[in-house]
Amino acid sequence: MSQVYVKVCGISTAAAAQAVVDSGADAIGFVFAPGSPRLVSVEHAAGLAADLPVSIETVGVFRNQPLDLVLSSASQAGLTTVQLHGDEPDDHFDRLRDEGFRTIRALSIDRYREGAGSMRLGEDRVLIDAVTPGAGTTFDTTDLENRPPHGFWLLAGGLAPDNVAGLVRAVRPGGVDVSSGVESSRGVKDSGLIRAFVAAARQA
Numbered sequence: 001m002s003q004v005y006v007k008v009c010g011i012s013t014a015a016a017a018q019a020v021v022d023s024g025a026d027a028i029g030f031v032f033a034p035g036s037p038r039l040v041s042v043e044h045a046a047g048l049a050a051d052l053p054v055s056i057e058t059v060g061v062f063r064n065q066p067l068d069l070v071l072s073s074a075s076q077a078g079l080t081t082v083q084l085h086g087d088e089p090d091d092h093f094d095r096l097r098d099e100g101f102r103t104i105r106a107l108s109i110d111r112y113r114e115g116a117g118s119m120r121l122g123e124d125r126v127l128i129d130a131v132t133p134g135a136g137t138t139f140d141t142t143d144l145e146n147r148p149p150h151g152f153w154l155l156a157g158g159l160a161p162d163n164v165a166g167l168v169r170a171v172r173p174g175g176v177d178v179s180s181g182v183e184s185s186r187g188v189k190d191s192g193l194i195r196a197f198v199a200a201a202r203q204a
């Protein structure tokens with residue numbers, strides 16, 4: 001099996017961004033969803049992104065925000081990828097791809113269980129998350145083990161250095177995404193935990 005893809009989300013400082021790069025993670029996430037403890041401004045994200053190697057995927061996370069705002073923010077921050085974490089319609093993903101962004105469609109495990117069969121999931125990467133994003137909560141992954149999404153997908157929700165390897169082995173996602181599990185307190189990333197998380201994910 002190929003190496004699991006790792007995204008570390010909710011980065012807001014240069015030290016944390018450097019730890020993500022040093023850890024060998026594939027992607028770094030900046031949260032633009034109002035109300036998040038990890039919220040960054042477009043200008044701040046642009047400054048952090050500008051110092052990253054081009055090999056790392058830079059992801060802007062949005063939730064139920066106007067498409068024009070998403071497009072202008074992602075573009076001004078110089079990001080490669082947009083992750084939509086709300087109830088955004090298909091045409092938002094289409095437009096983002098038309099504008100040259102890669103896309104990640106985040107679905108809560110409840111939404112996946114209810115309606116994934118009727119959703120058009122093919123063109124976007126899918127991220128299956130807990131019901132409340134960024135809260136560090138795990139969920140029962142049995143349905144994902146039995147009926148995984150088609151195509152490339154990421155597992156998120158309460159992942160941490162001490163549980164990620166076991167979950168990767170059991171659930172077999174293409175990638176994993178973490179936020180709370182690499183924080184020393186809410187919204188504050190810990191460089192050692194970031195490195196430990198990526199190493200553990202890659203050992204799986």
Ligand SMILES: O=C(O)c1ccccc1NCC(=O)[C@H](O)[C@H](O)COP(=O)(O)O
Nearest residue numbers: 009033036133134135136157158179180
């Ligand atoms: O992280 C947030 O605060 C957030 C707020 C609103 C929408 C999405 C948010 N995060 C999205 C992510 O991709 C998180 O990494 C994902 O939910 C996993 O979080 P955690 O369970 O804390 O590892």
